[in-house]
Amino acid sequence: MAKLYHPIQKRIVRRSLQGGGELAKRMSLASPPDASPLLARLYQSRSVFTPEDLGRSLNELPAPSLLKGMDAMTAELEAAIRGQKSIMIVADFDADGATSCAVAMRGLRALGAERVSFIVPNRFTCGYGLTPELVELIFRGGATPPDMLLTVDTGIACHAGIAAARARGMKVLVTDHHLPGESLPAADAIVNPNLPGDGFPGKALAGVGVIFYVLSGLRRRLRESGWFEGGRQPPNLAELLDLVALGTVADVVPLDRVNRILVHQGLQRIRAGRACPGIRALLEVADAKRGGAATTAGTLGFTLGPRLNAAGRLDDMSLGIACLLADDMNAAKELAERLDGMNRERKTIEAQMQADAWAMLRIGAEPLPRQSDRWSGSAAIVFDPAWHQGVIGILASRIKDRLHRPVIAFARGEDGLLRGSARSIAGVHVRDVLCAVAARHPGLIVRFGGHAMAAGLALEESRLAAFTEAFEAEVAGVLEGVELEHAVVTDGELPPDDFHLDTARCLRDAGPWGQGFPEPLFDGEFDVLGMRIVGEKHLRLTLEVPGAARQVEGVAFFVADPPAWLGCRRLRAAYRLDVNEFRGVSNLQLGIEYMEPVS
Structure with missing residues (x-):
């Protein structure tokens, strides 16, 4: 599900193909016999070059020994x-x-x-x-x-x-x-x-x-x-x-x-x-x-x-x-x-914690696409004694998504220690950062653990300010060369003939897609033929397929200020091809990940 939480206008970047002519030749050998040129290109851009890379059989798993x-x-x-x-x-x-x-x-x-x-x-x-x-x-x-x-x-x-x-x-x-x-x-x-x-x-x-x-x-x-x-x-x-x-x-x-x-x-x-x-x-x-x-x-x-x-x-x-x-x-x-029921309760708690965090960071709670909201710090650390310890991981993820910086959210634990949940961005290995902080400042962190993109830690509340300074300094030292501008990475434009239900089914079955093997995401400009608000926060759109005299339905979830979009007549969107199942009928639908008006 696309979630347009981000307050900042993003840059759409197209994913490059990996390797040159020789790798492309190997890619053609790796693709299944019935693979379309589109699917072959998508696999190549994800560094899939051999038939073994596409294997799905349990017999192809490495041995437990x-x-x-x-x-x-x-x-x-x-x-x-x-x-x-x-x-x-x-x-x-x-x-x-x-x-x-x-x-x-x-x-x-x-x-x-x-x-x-x-x-x-x-x-x-x-x-x-x-x-x-x-x-x-x-x-x-x-x-x-x-x-x-x-x-x-x-x-x-x-x-x-x-x-x-x-x-x-x-x-x-x-x-x-x-x-x-x-x-x-x-x-x-x-x-x-x-x-x-x-x-x-x-x-x-x-x-x-x-x-x-x-x-x-x-x-x-x-x-x-x-x-x-x-x-x-x-x-x-x-x-x-x-x-x-x-x-x-x-x-x-x-x-x-x-x-x-x-x-x-x-x-x-x-x-x-x-x-x-x-x-x-x-x-x-x-x-x-x-x-x-x-x-x-x-x-x-x-x-x-x-x-x-x-x-x-x-x-x-x-x-x-x-x-x-x-x-x-x-x-x-x-x-x-x-x-x-617990998940609904968690959402309510999370919403209040987000509002607290945006106020703490001096950023408006409403996620509007403002260039002025760019975050200038190397990292963000937030703490409120009233926050729920079990929800700080989600809160850190939400802030990280919005600021595009490493984030740690803290809550007070039952033992009086602060419990922190860290989330990071590509290029900043957050566990290594914590390890470096612990080495430079012995005793500052009580304990920590995790991996590149997520970690947990505990420290004494009296040492939060010292830890914040040390963590931000350590992150600043590794940010050189890291992409800090918000970007949506896509697979480029989709040819008009590929706006088809069969293509959406093919892509769905070509996965599984996920972390490190991203689901295909395309971008392009569309004329808006119709638009309406559904469920207060979402938009359902009727768009004209570029280069073709036909229509396609699209949906954008959790849109900031939906009424402001109703006058838009042309937009640029990053989208997925989805299969929409309703009352036994399947239709093509664009799942819009990000969109911006085109004047």
Whole structure:
């Protein structure tokens, strides 16, 4: 869905083709036999040059054995299964963590583990990941502790929590994808594609992708050791790929070749009606029309992801995990409706926080396209003691989108520390920036972790001013050569003959598109034949196709000041080709990402 949040007039930049004549020749060999010249050009501009780059079969995935630590990990899990040991999954409280937990629970049970449970830290009381506080919670009330803790989408920075768990006699296995620090925690086994010396080619795996790979490696070990003899059947782990696709897209990791295969296979299951009840229920609650063949990676990221994340932001992600683990459709639907209600509440909270932030930054709350709103600072840091800790990540993203600068939004945590959520722009690796600040100013940051585009941190409230100065200075030092002007990158003009429903379907099926493998976006000038406001904030347009005497419908969502556009007779737009499904009828529709009037 296009969201015209940006207050600043943008520059439309056309994506260049990668490579010269020889690469173009290889591109022609890589394209499917029925690929159109348009599709071949789009693939080439995304650095796809070989048939292997376009593969979607599970057989084309790299082997689990390529992941460093896989042997130790699967040996520990096999021993736990054979010894009927109790395994507790420790999950993160976002959509990647929730899907990772559901995959681990379902997969381990299918492989023969009989005593599997999960725990997810409450972000307001326990903090992030496997902490000493979470270990104490496991033992609270004289509860029988598990024999083994298995972290999913977390753990690589949890040194103290892992040490506390092992001191209590539990084994700890870590599966994670976040970047490790200078030292690794003292876990019994670690699998993370970003470990030093790891030879796995898919460095962009989400946490859910890592645990899926661990289960695949474990199934192979169990098969080779004879576990499935005597009547046991090896499970079809492909049945978990709907969850893998959801977590991968929702975590906004780059859709490299490995992730594209995982997401494509998961989407195929969802489109065929073979998703788990929880995903089907979330689709129904959100909008039934988004299900079935119309489900795309965008549906997972913009429709399902926010509803699942709402539980972890406002309350307890256990609710989201329960929805994904439900085997009964009625139970899943009830949980999905509760998640949908939480997401509506989250939007209300977020709207107030945005208004507070714009006032704090001395920028008007109404997102008008004013050149005077250009941001001159190197970064933006905002804090309000009344802000909701679970919503600061979204707030930081909104501010980053508008200012096109690295942003950190802070809220006050239950322990009195400030909890910050950082979002960055291309060219500024925010975790490396935090690492540099920590090195230059020892003790300034209590803890931090994350990756290039997003990170989390904690610091003492009294040190916020010092941290702000240090962070802005560090960002300023790396901004040279970084594109700071707001730009919309497109694939150029679309030929008149390609304004067709078949082209839109072809592009939809040519993905999955997403982070690092962007959905095709085109630009051009159109005569406006008609325009009306729908739903107060959106515009529905009738446009004349350039170079052709025919019309096409378009829609622009969340437009700033819709009535001001009603007199526009010609505009330049950046748009996607969409398939609009309504009452069983499919039509071509332009999804307008950005537009500006042409005099």
